[in-house]
Amino acid sequence: IRIEQALRKSLDKQEFFMVYQPQLDANGCIYGVEALVRWEHPEFGLVSPAEFIPIAEMAGIMPRLGHFILATTLREMKQLQQELGVCFQVSVNISVRQFMEKDFLEKLTREIELYRFNKIALCLEITESLFIEDIDYILPLLYKMREIGLSISMDDFGTGYSSLNMLRTLPIDELKIDKSFVDTLLDDTAAQKMIQNIITIGKNLELHVLAEGVETNAQEKLLKSFGCDRFQGYLYAKPLAYETLKDFLKSQP
Numbered sequence: 337i338r339i340e341q342a343l344r345k346s347l348d349k350q351e352f353f354m355v356y357q358p359q360l361d362a363n364g365c366i367y368g369v370e371a372l373v374r375w376e377h378p379e380f381g382l383v384s385p386a387e388f389i390p391i392a393e394m395a396g397i398m399p400r401l402g403h404f405i406l407a408t409t410l411r412e413m414k415q416l417q418q419e420l421g422v423c424f425q426v427s428v429n430i431s432v433r434q435f436m437e438k439d440f441l442e443k444l445t446r447e448i449e450l451y452r453f454n455k456i457a458l459c460l461e462i463t464e465s466l467f468i469e470d471i472d473y474i475l476p477l478l479y480k481m482r483e484i485g486l487s488i489s490m491d492d493f494g495t496g497y498s499s500l501n502m503l504r505t506l507p508i509d510e511l512k513i514d515k516s517f518v519d520t521l522l523d524d525t526a527a528q529k530m531i532q533n534i535i536t537i538g539k540n541l542e543l544h545v546l547a548e549g550v551e552t553n554a555q556e557k558l559l560k561s562f563g564c565d566r567f568q569g570y571l572y573a574k575p576l577a578y579e580t581l582k583d584f585l586k587s588q589p
């Protein structure tokens with residue numbers, strides 16, 4: 337309850353900010369970033385989004401917080417384009433509730449138009465739990481998103497229920513291997529098999545496969561040998577606040 341009250345006030349007090357974690361291709365080049373929200377409360381300190389997003393959703397604050405997340409991300413990506421002359425893909429996490437908001441795509445489209453991008457590569461990260469909802473509503477919406485140039489990534493893949501048959505019909509671009517598999521990759525053959533299976537599925541469906549939570553060279557090496565083509569994790573960079581991200585990108589060859 338205290339968190340909920342604090343959440344309501346914090347949007348006005350600018351306690352939220354975005355951080356961006358670089359994403360690399362198989363050549364080690366940064367092609368994108370994942371946008372992650374942070375909440376720094378004066379008393380509670382840094383609260384994890386894993387904790388406050390579900391509360392924000394229950395409290396009905398998510399439409400406002402979701403708007404903040406999108407608007408801030410788009411504004412900062414526009415600024416990055418102007419300051420560095422580079423255009424990265426940016427992936428934004430979209431919760432089930434957000435996705436299911438009646439006017440989600442209309443609002444998103446309006447928000448994108450507001451910033452007058454010459455070019456914007458925006459990816460929406462959704463989770464398998466979305467498909468418990470009305471598939472007859474979700475599927476056409478995903479196709480519409482694709483039509484207007486958005487990419488779709490399936491986050492936390494492997495942890496939820498997803499039938500292969502359904503996956504085949506989905507207009508998605510990327511599978512994100514859940515961090516829990518990458519964590520145990522080196523000493524758990526079950527995790528290795530799981531990852532190999534996910535990569536095989538991805539290849540067959542012509543999707544990118546991204547491994548998240550990559551922390552060591554040994555993990556990267558094994559993932560590459562399995563055919564994984566995208567990487568994200570502390571090995572390369574932590575999620576970085578805007579100015580730090582800018583410095584990091586400038587220091588890249």
Ligand code: G
Pocket residue numbers: 371372373384385386389405429430431575
């Ligand atoms: O950034 P971190 O690893 O602490 O994120 C923890 C969880 O919160 C992850 O499941 C992540 O997907 C989720 N999360 C982080 N940022 C956002 C966001 O901007 N929107 C939504 N819906 N979820 C987020």
Ligand code: G
Pocket residue numbers: 357372429491492515548549550551568569570571575
């Ligand atoms: O569920 P989602 O994939 O959106 O969440 C990503 C989360 O994983 C973020 O909270 C991010 O901070 C965290 N993360 C990203 N890379 C690493 C890593 O290499 N190690 C650890 N421990 N966490 C990571």
Ligand code: MN
Pocket residue numbers: 370429461491
């Ligand atoms: Mn994510």
Ligand code: NA
Pocket residue numbers: 491492493512513514515548
């Ligand atoms: Na994930």
